[in-house]
Amino acid sequence: MASRQNLSHAFEIQGGDFGKAGCVSLEIKEILRDLGIDPAIVRRTAIAAYEAEMNVVMYADSATVMLRLNPQGIKIALDDKGPGIHDIELAMQEGYSTATDQMREMGFGAGMGLPNIKRNADLFELKSTIGKGTSYKIFIDLGSEEKT
Amino acid sequence: MTLKDVVEKLGLRVMTVKAALDPELTGAYAGDLLSDVMANARPGNLWITMQTHQNVLAVAQIKDLAAIVLVNGRKPDAETLQKADQENVTVLGTDEPAFRISGQLYRLLGEP
Numbered sequence: 001m002a003s004r005q006n007l008s009h010a011f012e013i014q015g016g017d018f019g020k021a022g023c024v025s026l027e028i029k030e031i032l033r034d035l036g037i038d039p040a041i042v043r044r045t046a047i048a049a050y051e052a053e054m055n056v057v058m059y060a061d062s063a064t065v066m067l068r069l070n071p072q073g074i075k076i077a078l079d080d081k082g083p084g085i086h087d088i089e090l091a092m093q094e095g096y097s098t099a100t101d102q103m104r105e106m107g108f109g110a111g112m113g114l115p116n117i118k119r120n121a122d123l124f125e126l127k128s129t130i131g132k133g134t135s136y137k138i139f140i141d142l143g144s145e146e147k148t
Numbered sequence: 149m150t151l152k153d154v155v156e157k158l159g160l161r162v163m164t165v166k167a168a169l170d171p172e173l174t175g176a177y178a179g180d181l182l183s184d185v186m187a188n189a190r191p192g193n194l195w196i197t198m199q200t201h202q203n204v205l206a207v208a209q210i211k212d213l214a215a216i217v218l219v220n221g222r223k224p225d226a227e228t229l230q231k232a233d234q235e236n237v238t239v240l241g242t243d244e245p246a247f248r249i250s251g252q253l254y255r256l257l258g259e260p
Contacts, residue, residue, distance in 0.1 A: 019227075022206025029210060039191075039212070046210045047186050054182075107199045112183035119187065 007035070011065040013056045015082065018106075021057040025050035028067055032074065037142065044120040045074050045140045051113040052078045052136045058103055059083065060133065073122070076138040085128040092118065092126075149173055149257060151214050151238070154194065158252055160217060161241040163224060164232045171214040176253045178246050182207050189213060194253065196246050202228040205237045215239065219246045 009031060011024045029046035033039070049065075056063040060082025068075040085091045092114050099109025118124045123139035152169035155162060162169070174192030179185045180199050189195055191212040197204065200222050208216055215238035218224060224232070224239055232239045242249050 018201075018203060021203055022210070026206060026209055043191065043210065043212060050186065050206065050210050051183065106201055106203065107180050107182040107197075108203075110181040110183040112181070112187055116183055116187050 007031075007067075007069040009067040011067070013053055013060075013063040013065060013078075013080075015056055015058075015060045015062055015080075018057060021054060022050055024065055025053050028076070031067065032069075035069070037074075041074070041140060041142060041144070045076070045138075048117045048120040048124075048138050048140070049076055049078075051116045052076070052138070054108065055113055055134075056080050056082070058099065058108060063133075071142070073142045074140040076136070078136040078138075079133060080135070081133045084130040084132055085126070085134055086130065088126055088128060151194070154253070154256060155240065157256060158242065158249065163218075163229060163239045163241050164237070166233050166236060167215075167238040167240075168236065169238070173214055173257060175257055176250065178250050186211060196250055196253070198222055198246065200224045200228060202231050204228070205232055205235055208237045209235060217242060217249065219244060219249055 013024055025046050028049050029042055032042045060080035063078055063080035066077045090096055094115045095111040097109040097111035103109045121138045122141040122144050125137040128134040151171050151173055173194055174190055176194040176196060177189035178196040180197050185207055189211050192214050194215055194217055195213045196217045198219050200218055204216055217240045219242055221243040
């Protein structure tokens, strides 16, 4: 078992690769579970990571993800290279989506991804620059109650 | 009620080779939108869906779902099934539509 103190892991996500979609989130889940972190907190972290990962797969070119753990909580910093989000406030609204018909047929594009991140994270910061990319900062408090 | 009980009572097809049928079910959730299932299904639920592509597997794993039930006689893609076995996700099937299988499950499992 790895130490809980100041653990950090880096991952990469390739845009458009539906075959590997979810792999990074599952790896994060496994790392946290192996550390003996409360299953509900592990699940919340994995859900938030998955929704961010799927946004990269669907809309961006690539992304780097940093997972950091300290005694207070779990931090996920995802930075993607991609088109960026035009209106973050609108994108945060449940039901709003810019997914293509093909993505919708696969069950994506419910317009729930970003709201799901917000619901599962204790802190969620989203910044975007049009034409450059989007950065997600997600924090899960290790002492927080189950939210979902 | 265990997954095995439900499989037997409803005559569900077990599609994966390494199917774990011992989990105790906490209820079921029906939906074809992945983020909706991410938001609203509960750990230990049976997931009723018509989505057959491999991205359903990550959803089941992240949410700790007991199994996936594919409705209307839909068959998973070959790669979905292969990956499900690798990742230990149980995939089941039925010829019933989602409404009927949901009703039958509701009768068996009651309120979530």
